Amino acid sequence: MVTLFSACNTGTNDASKEEAVGNETPGKPVETRPQDAGYKPAFAGQFRAPGVQTTTPYEARVITDKLAKPWGIAAMPDGRFLITEKAGTMRIVSADGQVSDKIAGVPAVVDKGQGGLLGVTLDPDFGSNRTVYWTFTEQQAGGNLNLTAVAKGVLSADGRRLDNVRVIYRATPAYEGDKHYGSRLAFDKAGNLYVTTADRYEPERRKHAQDVTSSLGKVLRLTKEGQPAPGGPFAGQSGAKAEIYSMGHRNIQSIDFHPQTGALWIAEMGPQGGDELNAVEPGKNYGWPVITYGIEYNDDKIGNAITQKEGLEQPVYFWDPVLSPSGMTFYRSNAIPEWQNNLFIGGLNSHHIARLVLDGRWVVGEERLVADQQQRFRAVTEGTDGALYAITDEGRLYRIGKK
Numbered sequence: 001m002v003t004l005f006s007a008c009n010t011g012t013n014d015a016s017k018e019e020a021v022g023n024e025t026p027g028k029p030v031e032t033r034p035q036d037a038g039y040k041p042a043f044a045g046q047f048r049a050p051g052v053q054t055t056t057p058y059e060a061r062v063i064t065d066k067l068a069k070p071w072g073i074a075a076m077p078d079g080r081f082l083i084t085e086k087a088g089t090m091r092i093v094s095a096d097g098q099v100s101d102k103i104a105g106v107p108a109v110v111d112k113g114q115g116g117l118l119g120v121t122l123d124p125d126f127g128s129n130r131t132v133y134w135t136f137t138e139q140q141a142g143g144n145l146n147l148t149a150v151a152k153g154v155l156s157a158d159g160r161r162l163d164n165v166r167v168i169y170r171a172t173p174a175y176e177g178d179k180h181y182g183s184r185l186a187f188d189k190a191g192n193l194y195v196t197t198a199d200r201y202e203p204e205r206r207k208h209a210q211d212v213t214s215s216l217g218k219v220l221r222l223t224k225e226g227q228p229a230p231g232g233p234f235a236g237q238s239g240a241k242a243e244i245y246s247m248g249h250r251n252i253q254s255i256d257f258h259p260q261t262g263a264l265w266i267a268e269m270g271p272q273g274g275d276e277l278n279a280v281e282p283g284k285n286y287g288w289p290v291i292t293y294g295i296e297y298n299d300d301k302i303g304n305a306i307t308q309k310e311g312l313e314q315p316v317y318f319w320d321p322v323l324s325p326s327g328m329t330f331y332r333s334n335a336i337p338e339w340q341n342n343l344f345i346g347g348l349n350s351h352h353i354a355r356l357v358l359d360g361r362w363v364v365g366e367e368r369l370v371a372d373q374q375q376r377f378r379a380v381t382e383g384t385d386g387a388l389y390a391i392t393d394e395g396r397l398y399r400i401g402k403k
Helices: 202-210
Strands: 060-066 070-075 081-085 089-093 115-123 131-139 145-153 162-175 186-189 193-196 218-222 244-247 254-256 264-268 275-278 317-319 325-330 341-346 355-357 361-368 376-382 386-394 397-403
Touching: 070 376, 081 115, 089 115, 131 162, 131 186, 162 218, 186 254, 193 254, 218 386, 254 341, 264 325, 264 341
Parallel strands: 070 115, 254 325, 325 376
Antiparallel strands: 060 397, 070 081, 081 089, 115 131, 131 145, 145 162, 186 193, 193 218, 218 244, 254 264, 264 275, 275 317, 325 341, 341 355, 341 376, 355 361, 376 386, 386 397
16 A cells, blocks of 8 residues: 655635635635636636635545556445456555456446446346446447447446446447547436537537437437436427437546436536536536637637637536536535635646536635646545545556545
């Protein structure tokens, strides 16, 4: 086991301001670099919120560095973690860093580019049914076509294998290529399964995010068997996929429900500049690629280079330069009271975990955690002990909790 402690209280703070967020005093934004895209926010607080600093002493330590490109993480009721590795393996890791052998029964994945074995979540009744849900890049018959697939299986009592494995949903259409699969999952309190997809990257494919006959660039709401959940906002529309919950998304790798309000939140990767945080409502269109706060990677404008349009939703918050947001979680514990109901998002290219303080739908503070580690934080979740656990592309599992 490798243990490494990071300095706590690493955020920036400016005590000259008197307005408080909890026990904290907002200061200068944590981001000081010039913008890449340069668009102005649509409203105050949508961009570069005041910096805040955690006052409770906490520590971050590596509990294992023996994982191979971990992608998804789910906290198990017994305090262990079910973790997916991109190349196609699942493992169980204990809170003290013991890594299991590969779990048998995982179907083959297309481990190429951004594809592979991706998000994972547990059935709300996992304690009694041992059912696990995950997403992966699935090869399709004929040519090199692939897509995002959702599978489920039953984890054996000894944790060594998955039984009764079957694919319950495929996000169509399938394409060649190896980018933009989305692939996070979450259950609501009613037992509906929400799955995020992406636009499959190529400019000519972006249209799918605005197409209700396509599964791409969407938040989908499914039953546990992969059917459209009843009462979908597009269920009565001719030709529309009844499982679509929201549309107009680029590449969603973050999803969670607010612990108090039950509202659905996502963070999605924009192009260069323009990563977004969205509070998702059923039937709403979040604009991609018609509106965006980002630009192409070659610095060209996207579409008509507009950030607002009637009928299209604004992000609650955006980042420019990008956060590269991946898995996220709301903090539910009272172990660190000032973190309660805060949102924690893993940053890839930004090499930190973003802590966002919310006031209703608005971001009122931002802090960067474990930025000194220079890791690509792929996902973060809350453990049964009230600590945050984060996985990185470099193979680490961190515990971030109160000293």
